[in-house]
Each structure stands twice: as structure tokens, then as C-alpha cells.
Amino acid sequence: MKSEREKVVWRVTLIGTVIDAILSALKLIVGFSVQSTALIADGIHSLSDLVSDGLILLMAKIAHQAPDREHPYGHARFETLGTVILGMVLFSVGIGMGVEYLQLLLSDEVASNPGWLALLVVVVSMLGKEWLFHYTMRHAKQQQSKMLEANAWHSRSDSLSSLVVLVGLGASMLGYPKLEIVAALVVAVLIIKMGFSLTWGATQELVDHGVDEETVKRISEIIEGTPGVKSLHLLRSRLMANEIFLDAHIQVDWNISVSEGHQINEWVMAAVKEHVANVGDITLHIDPEDDSDKSFVLLPLxxxxxxxxxxxxxxxxxxxxxxxxxxxxxxxxxxxxxxxxxxxxxxxxxxxxxxxxxxxxxxxxxxxx
Missing domain, CATH: 3.30.70.1350 (Cation efflux protein, cytoplasmic domain)
Known part of the structure; x- marks a missing residue:
């Protein structure tokens, strides 16, 4: 049974896949008809988006599988891995655009006059991709999915790429073919920046990056405010896709029973999960004293x-x-x-x-x- 989050990721991605397929076919058909190399290249670019859409569907399916013996904490990191791959794809797209248009800037090649039909197709493509960016980004924020966010930025890169093609086609019709190259190089830099940012952020998560300081402070206040907790120390956090995993040491009175200490433990976990969103797992160590700065010695049983x-x-x-x-x-x-x-x-x-x-x-x- 698919979770609601997985259903949303699949629905958004499938809608994007359909739009990518339609726009790619439209640009390739018109591009070959009017012999526009820029439009053909943009159509091939959009066709490559179907690969990233397929990757997201695969990673979403794996990421939402239940924990098993080999993956006791679940499969959420596969979504993070998908974000890394998509970020690298964006980065590569930006590098490719930069190299391509830099070569054009240094050459004497002049673009042909493609006509109004090509311009209309590019406008439709740009508007479609921009709508897809906002649609995907809205659901990415709601579901706290970095992978969907990466795909949204991929759509934005296509929208900007189409804008460059539009500028180039329009400039060619007006007799200024080199104007396209200047705009393309600026867009390439923006896409490279997007790709690097997404890849770096997801890579940090893969190596157990913790939550932000504000969230740590909030969690600390909740734990220390739970009745029976005397103090908190050694609080650690790590991210797995949209979930937060926590472990901490809490000090309780030294002379209470084991069962009372366990009950305090349960109240702490319930309070944190109630007031902090997306907490997946909490591991608490009950201490009779603050041992954060003390060496551990084995004592007789x-x-x-x-x-x-x-x-x-x-x-x-x-x-x-x-x-x-x-x-x-x-x-x-x-x-x-x-x-x-x-x-x-x-x-x-x-x-x-x-x-x-x-x-x-x-x-x-x-x-x-």
C-alpha cells in the first residue's frame, strides 16, 4: 500500500513526464520542419528529462518501502541519493550549455531564421515548464521532498533554456544572432549553481548532517520541559530524506525505579513527536547523573x-x-x-x-x- 507522500510524488512526477513527452515531441517535430538546430537541441534536452522522471519514480518507490533486515531504519536515503543524482544532472546540463555557447561565441556560425512557428513552440514550452516548476515546487515543499525540489529546479532550468532559445530565435530574426549566446552563458551559470547547491545539500544528508540550530534548540526545550527530566546532554540528530532521527542522554533522579525511568522516556518521545514535525525515530539513554564529561568505568554487577x-x-x-x-x-x-x-x-x-x-x-x- 502506497503512503500518501509516495502517491503525491508519483502523481506530480507522472504529470511532469506527460508534459515533458508532449513538449519534446512538439519541439522536435517543428524543429526538424523549420530546420532550427536550436529548437532541435532544446527538444533533445526535454527528451532527456524523461530519464530523470523515470529515476524519480524508481527512487520514490524504493524510498517508501518499509524497513527490512538489511535496512532497519528504512529506505529514505534512496530519495536523498536521487537528489544527488538529479543535482549532478543539473550541474552537467549547465556545464554542457556553457561549453556549447562559449564555442558558438568564439565561432563565426550564424543561426538561421526559423520563423514564427518555432517562436510559438518555444513560448509554449517555456510557459509549460515554468508552470511545471511551480507545481512541482509547491508539492515538494508540502511533502518536504528534496528529490521533488531537485526535479522542480530541473524544470526551471528547461524553462530558462527555452528562454535562451527564444531570445536566440528572436535575435536571429532581428539580425542579432550573438545576443542568444550572452543570455545562454548567464543561464548556464545559474543552472550550474542550482545543481551544485542541490548536490552539496543532499551529500551532507548522506553523511549524517544534523538539523539546524533552531530545531535543536526547540527539541532541547521540549525534552528538558518534560516532568521527571532533570537535564539533557549529548543530543544528536541526523536527517534521512524528510525524517529526523534523534538520540540523546537524559538525566533523571537516581533513586527512581526502572519502570518510572522508562515511563519518563515514553513521555519525552511522545512530546518531541507531537511538537516537532517529521521525527522518525528517537533513541534515549537514561542516566542517573550528567555523564557528558566523565569517563566510563565498568563497575561490578x-x-x-x-x-x-x-x-x-x-x-x-x-x-x-x-x-x-x-x-x-x-x-x-x-x-x-x-x-x-x-x-x-x-x-x-x-x-x-x-x-x-x-x-x-x-x-x-x-x-x-
Whole structure:
């Protein structure tokens, strides 16, 4: 079942494909009829757009597939890859135009007079491509699809290319054939800039570029404002197509239960997803203290600690053992029956701490009668 976003991408791209096919056929037919090399070249350019349309349809289909074993985070990066390819195509188109028209500028070739029919076809093409640019860009912004945005700019490059052809044809009819070349070189530079910008932005996303500072600040405020969260540290983000993936460490009270810490975790994730658009996945690490500037040390687990206490007859008789871990060591809470001699227990506690320096504190508690 296709998602709504995938349906929009497909619909917009298919409409663009139909328009590209019609305009390409129209320009090639008229171009060959009036022997206009400029119009024929523009028709071939439009024909090449069908390839990029096919690429978008393919990448959109892959990008919206559900996560699987090989891609546990989904396939959204394929959309980013498609954006990179389209950006490179735009860049190449700009380079090609620049080289072609620079050669014409240095040559003595003079364009032929193509007539009004060719001019009319170019105007139709330019208006059609400009409409397609605005239509595609509107949906690209709504769906937050960089790939659709890249294709929109591809349509804009075709519109500008048709404008150059229009200027060239008109200038040829008025006796100024070189005017086309000046306009073409300016357009080529603009297309190169568009292509580079799209390629660079998508490449940054492929190498796990984070979200902007304003979004990071907003996410931080939401997390720190959630009840039960004492502080936030080590917040990281990365982009996958239109989705944001987050991981962070949150500090909670050290003496709460595991289940309460988990519940705070769930509230944080719900709050972020409610107030920040397109958050795909959040991974939170629950800390009893701020460990952002502390080195990590492996401390003994329950089985080892119970082994330490088993060497002491009184401490081994504890009814309950709670263990709390901090960066400076282990804190223990021991619960005993009311009749236990606290003086003897404290003597054994001192011995345990002497031989096991990683145990920093032992709290002794008795059941009340």
C-alpha cells in the first residue's frame, strides 16, 4: 500500500513526464520542419528529462518501502541519493550549455531564421515548464521532498533554456544572432549553481548532517520541559530524506525505579513527536547523573556484589539489596529485619568498603515493628 507522500510524488512526477513527452515531441517535430538546430537541441534536452522522471519514480518507490533486515531504519536515503543524482544532472546540463555557447561565441556560425512557428513552440514550452516548476515546487515543499525540489529546479532550468532559445530565435530574426549566446552563458551559470547547491545539500544528508540550530534548540526545550527530566546532554540528530532521527542522554533522579525511568522516556518521545514535525525515530539513554564529561568505568554487577557480601554473615542476611551506580562508584542500600544489631553491621560495612573501594557507600535500613 502506497503512503500518501509516495502517491503525491508519483502523481506530480507522472504529470511532469506527460508534459515533458508532449513538449519534446512538439519541439522536435517543428524543429526538424523549420530546420532550427536550436529548437532541435532544446527538444533533445526535454527528451532527456524523461530519464530523470523515470529515476524519480524508481527512487520514490524504493524510498517508501518499509524497513527490512538489511535496512532497519528504512529506505529514505534512496530519495536523498536521487537528489544527488538529479543535482549532478543539473550541474552537467549547465556545464554542457556553457561549453556549447562559449564555442558558438568564439565561432563565426550564424543561426538561421526559423520563423514564427518555432517562436510559438518555444513560448509554449517555456510557459509549460515554468508552470511545471511551480507545481512541482509547491508539492515538494508540502511533502518536504528534496528529490521533488531537485526535479522542480530541473524544470526551471528547461524553462530558462527555452528562454535562451527564444531570445536566440528572436535575435536571429532581428539580425542579432550573438545576443542568444550572452543570455545562454548567464543561464548556464545559474543552472550550474542550482545543481551544485542541490548536490552539496543532499551529500551532507548522506553523511549524517544534523538539523539546524533552531530545531535543536526547540527539541532541547521540549525534552528538558518534560516532568521527571532533570537535564539533557549529548543530543544528536541526523536527517534521512524528510525524517529526523534523534538520540540523546537524559538525566533523571537516581533513586527512581526502572519502570518510572522508562515511563519518563515514553513521555519525552511522545512530546518531541507531537511538537516537532517529521521525527522518525528517537533513541534515549537514561542516566542517573550528567555523564557528558566523565569517563566510563565498568563497575561490578549484582552477582559480583552479592558475592562480596556473602563473605560477611550479617550483611549476607539482608532481606533486600538495591544497587545504585554513579561515575565515582557503587552505592548500596541494604534492608534488614528489625532485630539486627546495627553496630555489628556497620563494622562489616567498613570492612567491605576497605577491600572493595569501588563500593563508595552502603546505606543500612531496618524494618519497622
Amino acid at each position: 549484582r552477582e559480583d556484589i552479592e558475592g562480596y557480601l556473602s563473605d560477611y554473615d550479617l550483611l549476607d542476611g539482608a532481606l533486600k539489596l538495591n544497587i545504585h551506580y554513579f561515575s565515582n562508584g557503587v552505592h548500596l542500600e541494604l534492608l534488614f529485619a528489625a532485630e539486627q544489631d546495627m553496630t555489628l553491621l556497620r563494622e562489616q560495612v567498613a570492612t567491605v568498603k576497605q577491600y572493595h573501594p569501588e563500593i563508595k557507600a552502603i546505606s543500612l535500613q531496618r524494618l519497622m515493628n
